Amino acid sequence: MIGAFRFAIFGLILLIIFYFLVSIYSRSVQRETLEKRFDAGGVEGDRDAYIAQGMAVYEKSLRKRLIWLVFVIPMVFVGVTVYLVNYQ
């Protein structure tokens, strides 16, 4: 039982770290895309303002919310494994 708690706590810490790493990665990819789109030309206005606005849109996007799957998928995996191994 203690083992289960320890596993849950350390697993959660690992998942939180991984969540932040994936968030940083995703944001970086988004910024790069915006920069390239602006630099390709055909966009009016200030470069920094364009990128800031694009990032604001990203912060509310579905892609950003999908990063929560970092928590969901491993937890579902563990839950399904526990069920299949012990209760079927």
Added chain:
Amino acid sequence: MWRKIKWGLGLLVVTLVAAFLHYTLPQRDVVRITNTYNRLTTVGTENSWAYASPDSGTAESVQTRDIRFIEAIRPNNRVIVYRNEDTGWVWPPYFKYDSSNLQAEASNARSTSAAPEWVVVTHYGWRVPLISIYPNAVKVTPVSGPDVSLIPWLNMVILLALGLFLVMLWRMLAQFHERTIDPALDRIGDTIDEVDARADGLWARFSGWLNSWKGKPRR
């Protein structure tokens, strides 16, 4: 020479990873269970890695413990012996804590060669008699006969997921390199160039000043 060493090391790593996955991933055997029992077993230093860690449910002691075993026979008449231990909560990630129930199911599925009952035993691990290690049985499921064909869908999904995870890590590292490390290195390079240029300017002024002490060429 170095090429060969590099290839050798690469081959070694691939072999180790493959062996690790082969040990850890679930496998299924079609067998007929012939006996189930407990045996007092001493776990030594050479094989303790293939037994449950001492803090998991069924392992009461580090060295000598009562372990449940399941003896079975394959359709080709070769025998196999499984151990039946809890796995604990870290590795391998089966989270198994129902060894007693599994032992009861296995005992219930015992049969004789005269009236065979075939089962699929899901397990992980290896049977190596030389160092006395046994695969750990995880699940026992009745099947109709010894000829059922089993497709390892679960292993395909796990390997695919592992592959995707590695690609993801690789992409993340590449992005970090491209967007954070390289610009930083560029900045350092620029700073060094600037310092260099400023030093050049200083040197030119200094040598100009030195030259100003020289006498004018005589006519």
